[in-house]
Amino acid sequence: MNAGVGNPGGSSGLCIEGLGIAYQTAAGQRQALSNVSLTIRRGEILALVGESGSGKSTLAYAILRYLPPEAVALSGSIEFDGRDLLRLDDAGLRDLRGSRIGVVYQDPSTALNPTMALGEQLLESVRRQQPSIARAEAVARAEALLRRVQLGDANAIMARFPHQVSGGEKQRVMIAMAIAGSPSLLIFDEPTSALDATTAAEIVDLIKDVQAEYSTAVLYITHDLASVATIADRVGVIYAGTIVEEGAAEAVLRLPRHPYTRALLNSVPNPFRAGQRRRFELQHAAQAAGARAAGGCKYRWRCPAAIEVCAQEPTLEPVGADQRVACHRATEKGLDLRSAVTRATFAPRTAVDTSQALLSLRNFAVMHGRRAGISGFFGGRDSRVAAVDGVDLDLYAGRTLGLVGESGCGKSSLARAIVGLLPSGGDVVFDGQPVPPGAWRAHSFRRDVQIIFQHPDQALNPRMRIGESLKRPLKLYQANADVSLDHRVAEMLERVHLSASYARRFPHQLSGGEKQRVAIARAFAVNPRLVICDEITSGLDVSVQASIINLLSDLQDALGTSLLFITHDLNLVQHFADEIAVMYLGRIMEMRPASAGTLPPYHPYSEALLSAAPVPDPDVQSRRVRLSGAIGPRSFSTVGCRFTARCPRKIGEVCDARAPTLEGEGGHRIACHIPRSELASIPPIWQVHGKLETGTNSKQLISARNETLNQA
Amino acid sequence: MREIATRLIRNPLGVAGLALISFALFLAVAGPFLAPYDPTQFHVRARLQGPSAAFWLGTDQFGRDIFSRILWGARSTIVFGLTATMLGTTFGMCIGLVSGYVGGRADEIVMRLIDAKMAIPNLLFTLLILTVLGGNATNAVIAVAIAFTPSMARITRSVVLSERTRDYVNAARARGESSAYIMFREILPNVAAPVIVESSIRVAFAVMLGATLSYLGLGVQPPSPDWGLMIAEARSFLQRSAWLALWPGLSIAVVAIGFNLFGDGLRDALNPRVGEA
Numbered sequence: 001m002n003a004g005v006g007n008p009g010g011s012s013g014l015c016i017e018g019l020g021i022a023y024q025t026a027a028g029q030r031q032a033l034s035n036v037s038l039t040i041r042r043g044e045i046l047a048l049v050g051e052s053g054s055g056k057s058t059l060a061y062a063i064l065r066y067l068p069p070e071a072v073a074l075s076g077s078i079e080f081d082g083r084d085l086l087r088l089d090d091a092g093l094r095d096l097r098g099s100r101i102g103v104v105y106q107d108p109s110t111a112l113n114p115t116m117a118l119g120e121q122l123l124e125s126v127r128r129q130q131p132s133i134a135r136a137e138a139v140a141r142a143e144a145l146l147r148r149v150q151l152g153d154a155n156a157i158m159a160r161f162p163h164q165v166s167g168g169e170k171q172r173v174m175i176a177m178a179i180a181g182s183p184s185l186l187i188f189d190e191p192t193s194a195l196d197a198t199t200a201a202e203i204v205d206l207i208k209d210v211q212a213e214y215s216t217a218v219l220y221i222t223h224d225l226a227s228v229a230t231i232a233d234r235v236g237v238i239y240a241g242t243i244v245e246e247g248a249a250e251a252v253l254r255l256p257r258h259p260y261t262r263a264l265l266n267s268v269p270n271p272f273r274a275g276q277r278r279r280f281e282l283q284h285a286a287q288a289a290g291a292r293a294a295g296g297c298k299y300r301w302r303c304p305a306a307i308e309v310c311a312q313e314p315t316l317e318p319v320g321a322d323q324r325v326a327c328h329r330a331t332e333k334g335l336d337l338r339s340a341v342t343r344a345t346f347a348p349r350t351a352v353d354t355s356q357a358l359l360s361l362r363n364f365a366v367m368h369g370r371r372a373g374i375s376g377f378f379g380g381r382d383s384r385v386a387a388v389d390g391v392d393l394d395l396y397a398g399r400t401l402g403l404v405g406e407s408g409c410g411k412s413s414l415a416r417a418i419v420g421l422l423p424s425g426g427d428v429v430f431d432g433q434p435v436p437p438g439a440w441r442a443h444s445f446r447r448d449v450q451i452i453f454q455h456p457d458q459a460l461n462p463r464m465r466i467g468e469s470l471k472r473p474l475k476l477y478q479a480n481a482d483v484s485l486d487h488r489v490a491e492m493l494e495r496v497h498l499s500a501s502y503a504r505r506f507p508h509q510l511s512g513g514e515k516q517r518v519a520i521a522r523a524f525a526v527n528p529r530l531v532i533c534d535e536i537t538s539g540l541d542v543s544v545q546a547s548i549i550n551l552l553s554d555l556q557d558a559l560g561t562s563l564l565f566i567t568h569d570l571n572l573v574q575h576f577a578d579e580i581a582v583m584y585l586g587r588i589m590e591m592r593p594a595s596a597g598t599l600p601p602y603h604p605y606s607e608a609l610l611s612a613a614p615v616p617d618p619d620v621q622s623r624r625v626r627l628s629g630a631i632g633p634r635s636f637s638t639v640g641c642r643f644t645a646r647c648p649r650k651i652g653e654v655c656d657a658r659a660p661t662l663e664g665e666g667g668h669r670i671a672c673h674i675p676r677s678e679l680a681s682i683p684p685i686w687q688v689h690g691k692l693e694t695g696t697n698s699k700q701l702i703s704a705r706n707e708t709l710n711q712a
Numbered sequence: 713m714r715e716i717a718t719r720l721i722r723n724p725l726g727v728a729g730l731a732l733i734s735f736a737l738f739l740a741v742a743g744p745f746l747a748p749y750d751p752t753q754f755h756v757r758a759r760l761q762g763p764s765a766a767f768w769l770g771t772d773q774f775g776r777d778i779f780s781r782i783l784w785g786a787r788s789t790i791v792f793g794l795t796a797t798m799l800g801t802t803f804g805m806c807i808g809l810v811s812g813y814v815g816g817r818a819d820e821i822v823m824r825l826i827d828a829k830m831a832i833p834n835l836l837f838t839l840l841i842l843t844v845l846g847g848n849a850t851n852a853v854i855a856v857a858i859a860f861t862p863s864m865a866r867i868t869r870s871v872v873l874s875e876r877t878r879d880y881v882n883a884a885r886a887r888g889e890s891s892a893y894i895m896f897r898e899i900l901p902n903v904a905a906p907v908i909v910e911s912s913i914r915v916a917f918a919v920m921l922g923a924t925l926s927y928l929g930l931g932v933q934p935p936s937p938d939w940g941l942m943i944a945e946a947r948s949f950l951q952r953s954a955w956l957a958l959w960p961g962l963s964i965a966v967v968a969i970g971f972n973l974f975g976d977g978l979r980d981a982l983n984p985r986v987g988e989a
Contacts, residue, residue: 419886420885420886421882421885421886441888443888446887447888450886450887451883451886453879453882454879458878458879458880459883460880461898461902462880462902463901463902464898464901472887473887476887476888522883
């Protein structure tokens with residue numbers, strides 16, 4: 001079966017054949033994986049892509065035999081270096097897990113023991129390999145491993161505890177532990193999803209680097225199809241426990257054949273489409289309820305191209321040179337798999353009245369920590385730091401301002417201070433009325449400015465029914481006896497594409513995306529004029545993120561609400577924002593109109609952020625700009641540019657001595673000492689290679705690329 | 713709610729506790745109707761008798777039927793335990809909720825006062841109050857309730873401290889809800905579970921503390937049939953007629969164990985993670 005792929009059954013690498021796994025539940029068996037066949041040869045990276053609940057992690061744990069007792073392997077085999085892992089005894093498993101297979105988990109902060117120094121944890125892995133090794137030798141080996149994962153000061157890292165190093169450094173230590181036994185298979189389970197964009201890009205570089213050196217087989221699990229282009233040789237797309245498409249990464253990304261792969265690719269923000277205000281693919285996970293039911297193509301419940309024949313289960317058939325697809329209609333020509341919503345763009349922008357901003361911040365500042373007060377008298381230090389330090393922003397009616405920055409840059413503090421959850425300094429003017437400093441806000445301000453939080457699990461009271469939560473803003477701000485509150489709640493739910501029956505549910509009965517929809521419904525309940533979205537999609541799958549963005553934009557178009565969209569993903573926000581502010585350590589580094597697209601000039605920090613964003617396109621080459629170090633601690637007395645310590649384009653003493661101001665015309669302003677003309681002359685981050693002759697400038701390049709994309 | 717009930721029923725110890733409590737509650741309600749004799753009626757000819765067909769559990773020094781007195785005593789003992797605990801829990805929850813939510817200097821002062829109270833043993837503290845107020849059943853309930861307040865406040869406050877940082881509280885604040893609404897409608901339902909568990913275990917302590925106070929003559933006054941009081945009266949006859957102290961002692965133990973087991977079962981039932989692992 002499936003002889004089209006490489007050399008299945010070869011002695012090296014991993015070969016999964018017809019694997020089926022089910023969980024025994026009270027309601028009978030629930031199929032987690034069915035008939036999965038995959039091959040990863042040595043020296044090859046296979047990216048397994050799927051949304052949460054698709055079974056991708058079950059597959060990883062099946063390889064390690066880490067499955068819970070309720071899991072039953074129903075069929076198939078997992079052959080690794082000539083042995084069937086499903087039939088291995090305990091001794092064989094122990095040998096396998098420590099040395100032959102290395103694993104790196106999603107969240108490095110929970111995967112490391114918080115009470116042990118990093119060095120000791122690494123030494124454990126080294127000793128497992130060679131139990132008789134002398135301590136000095138083991139330490140030397142551990143240090144060599146740390147240097148291998150580019151942790152410069154290996155000695156110092158060894159002595160530190162997990163809470164004393166950054167997330168990126170923890171993940172590097174995890175990788176060092178995984179490669180301690182020179183494994184022939186490495187499994188990465190969403191290794192970058194807990195990290196910042198720039199750190200994630202470095203980790204991906206490191207994974208490729210390590211893989212090349214050891215020529216191991218790598219299984220890279222992710223929910224983000226975009227990251228596949230940068231890392232993978234091959235890609236497998238998994239949906240509801242079955243592989244729906246598999247093949248060489250280049251082939252799959254250039255011409256995805258399965259409707260699900262296309263939908264995934266469409267939900268990924270592609271920088272070449274930035275500024276076009278094109279809609280993302282809209283997917284209703286709720287409609288996939290029947291997916292686990294036996295029989296037929298599992299995707300047909302969501303598929304825009306489903307026909308009668310889809311009730312029969314498709315098999316993975318080779319299509320093209322190096323690609324297999326499980327779809328009855330994969331080879332049909334001219335099949336438009338885009339749903340009507342996808343084909344549409346967002347409503348076009350009308351001219352904006354820039355004479356008066358809806359919200360304007362001047363010299364806005366937020367302080368954290370305590371004033372020295374009386375303890376200062378006894379030598380205590382003033383421990384205050386400025387989370388936000390002198391920010392000027394203007395937000396116009398009906399517009400979207402994207403605020404981009406990495407964790408710790410102060411963007412959440414800014415959001416919370418605007419709505420009065422944190423005390424702030426500086427001037428705030430809302431709708432022509434000055435807002436007093438401090439945390440007090442007027443009744444009308446609280447009605448007009450709403451905030452949506454990052455974690456939907458926390459933002460809804462777990463002991464309150466959804467309907468009850470949704471009624472609160474109505475009770476506070478719209479005492480309208482004409483319409484019953486229940487009726488209004490049903491309307492609000494309908495607005496966010498949820499059925500009225502959700503009003504009776506509790507938050508824990510909803511998925512993450514559904515909870516976020518409820519939070520959106522609550523924020524829009526009383527037709528606010530400004531909604532602040534604080535990282536509202538960062539905990540969600542890419543496809544759910546896409547549907548949330550579509551929803552927000554529709555609401556904005558319908559109600560004329562202004563949005564302040566806060567995110568760490570510059571690439572995402574370029575798609576629907578009108579203006580983008582890039583923030584670093586409490587200051588705005590750059591203000592870009594979205595119409596500037598992805599072309600220079602950039603602030604050196606924006607340049608690094610853009611470079612870190614993966615592009616789901618094999619024909620696009622991104623220029624590597626990597627930052628050294630992590631976001632540093634702030635002290636009150638910083639005089640120079642905030643970015644100076646990590647800036648790859650630092651020009652000299654002036655950067656340390658004087659903070660640059662935002663300068664520039666046409667709404668595109670950059671805070672940098674490097675002259676504007678010089679910034680404008682640097683090459684763009686993204687280049688389309690091999691398609692166009694030299695001599696064309698970058699703007700032409702990109703517009704040509706966009707044309708081909710639109711035709712595809 | 714139904715889920716919690718199902719999980720509680722699946723827990724054998726919790727069910728045993730529930731059965732013991734139900735039995736005790738049944739006695740508290742129906743005991744006086746089942747009792748074969750008036751609990752204060754003297755049978756002068758049959759003093760200090762052992763268990764017999766006429767007097768199932770024997771008689772005391774005045775010839776009163778022990779079985780009837782146990783049945784009658786269930787009411788006062790259980791009512792005492794429940795009211796004292798409920799009063800203490802309510803006071804403690806309110807103090808903990810406000811103190812934890814408001815925070816700052818007020819919280820600091822309340823917590824230091826609670827520390828001071830917790831340094832004094834409960835028995836000593838209740839004795840102190842009863843000495844001032846005078847020993848009777850109502851005052852004993854108040855004394856025990858006050859003694860329980862600080863620890864309930866502590867527990868409530870610790871849960872409030874973690875709940876108040878959650879975004880649903882931030883959302884309510886940003887929405888402009890009043891502090892009272894946030895404390896009692898948003899936060900309170902989320903702190904109730906651990907507090908209810910703790911207070912169900914505390915009922916057992918209250919029953920024993922009440923019995924102790926009656927024994928010391930500061931709670932229920934003779935000739936009322938109270939289990940603690942019965943033990944106190946049996947003290948002088950311990951060498952001749954040990955069962956006099958045995959029956960009320962056993963009854964107190966059964967109620968205490970019942971509430972303890974029920975509290976444990978409730979804790980497991982309210983925490984969905986136990987049992988899944």
